[in-house]
Amino acid sequence: ETGVTQSPTHLIKTRGQQVTLRCSSQSGHNTVSWYQQALGQGPQFIFQYYREEENGRGNFPPRFSGLQFPNYSSELNVNALELDDSALYLCASSLGGRRQGVYEQYFGPGTRLTVT
Amino acid sequence: AQRVTQPEKLLSVFKGAPVELKCNYSYSGSPELFWYVQYSRQRLQLLLRHISRESIKGFTADLNKGETSFHLKKPFAQEEDSAMYYCALNTGNQFYFGTGTSLTVIP
Numbered sequence: 001e002t003g004v005t006q007s008p009t010h011l012i013k014t015r016g017q018q019v020t021l022r023c024s025s026q027s028g029h030n031t032v033s034w035y036q037q038a039l040g041q042g043p044q045f046i047f048q049y050y051r052e053e054e055n056g057r058g059n060f061p062p063r064f065s066g067l068q069f070p071n072y073s074s075e076l077n078v079n080a081l082e083l084d085d086s087a088l089y090l091c092a093s094s095l096g097g098r099r100q101g102v103y104e105q106y107f108g109p110g111t112r113l114t115v116t
Numbered sequence: 117a118q119r120v121t122q123p124e125k126l127l128s129v130f131k132g133a134p135v136e137l138k139c140n141y142s143y144s145g146s147p148e149l150f151w152y153v154q155y156s157r158q159r160l161q162l163l164l165r166h167i168s169r170e171s172i173k174g175f176t177a178d179l180n181k182g183e184t185s186f187h188l189k190k191p192f193a194q195e196e197d198s199a200m201y202y203c204a205l206n207t208g209n210q211f212y213f214g215t216g217t218s219l220t221v222i223p
Contacts, residue, residue, distance in 0.1 A: 004159075033211065035211075035213075040215070041215055041216075042120075042122075042204075042216050043160070043202070043213045045210055045213075055209070056208075056209035056211075057209075057210075058211075090160065104162050104165075106161075108159065109159055
């Protein structure tokens with residue numbers, strides 16, 4: 001059984017650019033959640049995908065978008081990057097139904113994004 | 117509005133002493149609450165959830181709806197308990213984490 005993996009580990013982008021972060025779910029998991037964690041803060045929920053459909057969204061603007069693929073891996077896309085987007089982005093997978101959070105979430109190591 | 121509040125950013129206790137990490141939440145519906153832990157250089161992982169009412173690594177947490185609290189407790193702290201602890205709330209379509217409490221257990 002493989003754990004949750006994320007790529008890349010680190011990324012440096014310029015303000016205004018676009019970025020794509022990737023997440024591979026733990027084997028057998030059908031639900032993926034994405035979080036943004038700024039320095040000194042707790043993770044903030046961006047959105048969740050269940051069986052390729054968005055299943056809940058936090059207070060993030062539309063320039064944060066996502067995809068989930070048939071193999072349940074996922075991407076987080078951020079357009080028009082701003083300096084405040086600099087953070088650790090965490091992906092978590094779970095075996096869930098429509099109701100998120102009931103099942104244990106397994107977190108990846110995160111992608112550190114720096115926007116200059 | 118802050119949904120989950122962890123008032124202590126840092127907490128230090130001596131080994132063998134009791135420890136309590138505070139968590140208060142704001143939610144009018146029926147809450148689902150969790151404690152997550154992150155040990156040094158490790159990933160965030162689930163410690164316990166209120167719905168299962170279990171004790172993990174000697175930690176327990178009781179949901180108090182009247183006080184809207186879900187404090188994490190352990191009667192005798194161990195050095196290996198030193199970590200970052202996050203309280204989290206699931207409202208059904210969103211997941212909220214607190215800002216975390218860094219616990220240091222002094223030998």
